[in-house]
Amino acid sequence: MISVIGAGAFGTALAISQAQQGPVILWARNTDHAEEMARERQNKSRLGGIPLPDGLRVTSDKEMAAQGGTILLAVPMQKLQNALEVWADALDGKRLVACCKGVDLGTGRGPVEIVNETVPGAVPAILTGPSFASDIARGLPTALTLACADETVGRTLQEELTTRNIRIYRTTDTTGAELGGALKNVMAIACGVVMGARLGESARAALMTRGYAEMSRMALACGARAETLAGLSGFGDLALTCTSEQSRNLRYGMAIGRGQPFEKGVTVEGASTAQAVARKAAKLDIEMPITDVVTRLVDGDLGIEEAMDNLLSRPLRQE
Structure with missing residues (x-):
């Protein structure tokens, strides 16, 4: 049973x-x-x-x-x-x-x-x-x-x-499954901010893609397997959560992007996860710019325009 x-x-x-x-x-x-x-x-x-x-x-x-x-x-x-x-x-x-x-x-x-x-x-x-x-x-x-x-x-x-x-x-690979499911919520908040601020579908696609790279960096550094992140618990969950308004994390990000309060009593796991992951990334010396920006947006330490400037002004690099 x-x-x-x-x-x-x-x-x-x-x-x-x-x-x-x-x-x-x-x-x-x-x-x-x-x-x-x-x-x-x-x-x-x-x-x-x-x-x-x-x-x-x-x-x-x-x-x-x-x-x-x-x-x-x-x-x-x-x-x-x-x-x-x-x-x-x-x-x-x-x-x-x-x-x-x-x-x-x-x-x-x-x-x-x-x-x-x-x-x-x-x-x-x-x-x-x-x-x-x-x-x-x-x-x-x-x-x-x-x-x-x-x-x-x-x-x-x-x-x-x-x-x-x-x-x-x-x-x-429990580590990969755990981190894929956790980190995609952070990226969904970021995508929600983009859509709430009306920055466009192209910007959302860019954030999803760079967000997936960020998820993979953290997961591999923690001992996960790349194929796990490419599967349902990583890429699959990222695609769903970042594109459907059934996602609480996406809706939460949209509320931030619009400058509106979020629904009362609704659990948003990505908000706490962003804070926890940002701390872990700092200890492991892993670069996670999207997570850092989401953490500061959730805490109210950063405005939308400043957040976009922080991401777009980063040094140019090879993909």
């Missing part, structure tokens, strides 16, 4: 898709929310109008949720460590699949690293790639990357988590 911890939009969507295969438990932190979902058979606040299948059981009971041998961790990146500390004993010995993207602001670690340290008896993996919750929940075709250092467990998870609408590709 599979359990999903986290009843936000993405966790609910994964639970809906996985329930095609067999029984699934979806854990919601808020008891009232869990009871409403169980009663109404939908997640009104996050995925209204999409029914929960019969094989999906919603609960706020931790012991019930921890029964699954495979646990999907669909919690925000910046809350992952705290969640794992609370659940550590119940999750020992389980296959834990992180379904969040980003870098922890406090430690600079990715989700697999955090699982390894917080629940050392578990087998960690990460599920990432170009995907929107509404597409998955509606049964639309989606392809994702499953990264697990243990190849045997990776094969098991690939077979277990593939559904009629989710096709999963496998890799052992």
Whole structure:
């Protein structure tokens, strides 16, 4: 049996898709929310109008949720460590699949690293790639990357988590999968700024391309494989997140570009990731100009015109 911890939009969507295969438990932190979902058979606040299948059981009971041998961790990146500390004993010995993207602001670690340290008896993996919750929940075709250092467990998870609408590709490169999924959010904010400031599609294409080069520099310096960044968890996710307004990171950047406030209560992982990655890049002496500019824009230390001047006045170089 599979359990999903986290009843936000993405966790609910994964639970809906996985329930095609067999029984699934979806854990919601808020008891009232869990009871409403169980009663109404939908997640009104996050995925209204999409029914929960019969094989999906919603609960706020931790012991019930921890029964699954495979646990999907669909919690925000910046809350992952705290969640794992609370659940550590119940999750020992389980296959834990992180379904969040980003870098922890406090430690600079990715989700697999955090699982390894917080629940050392578990087998960690990460599920990432170009995907929107509404597409998955509606049964639309989606392809994702499953990264697990243990190849045997990776094969098991690939077979277990593939559904009629989710096709999963496998890799052992957890570092590449982590960083691809994290860094593309930073680049999406930058592309959103460009579009919000009406700087044009050509400027967005340039930022995406140079952003991909920046992502690759950081990932390779951290031991990732180039082919991972060229796959779904890197290039694929970058393309989706930088071009669709379903992306919260893109919309957030657009709000900055327009000089407008952003939607209240919406998690924007790229904002925290930019800060964490900028610190890490400085320690490793890696040049990441787009990340630096996004960090300063998010902090309010830089205006749009100055940001563009900073990028366009950089020394000319060979591609």
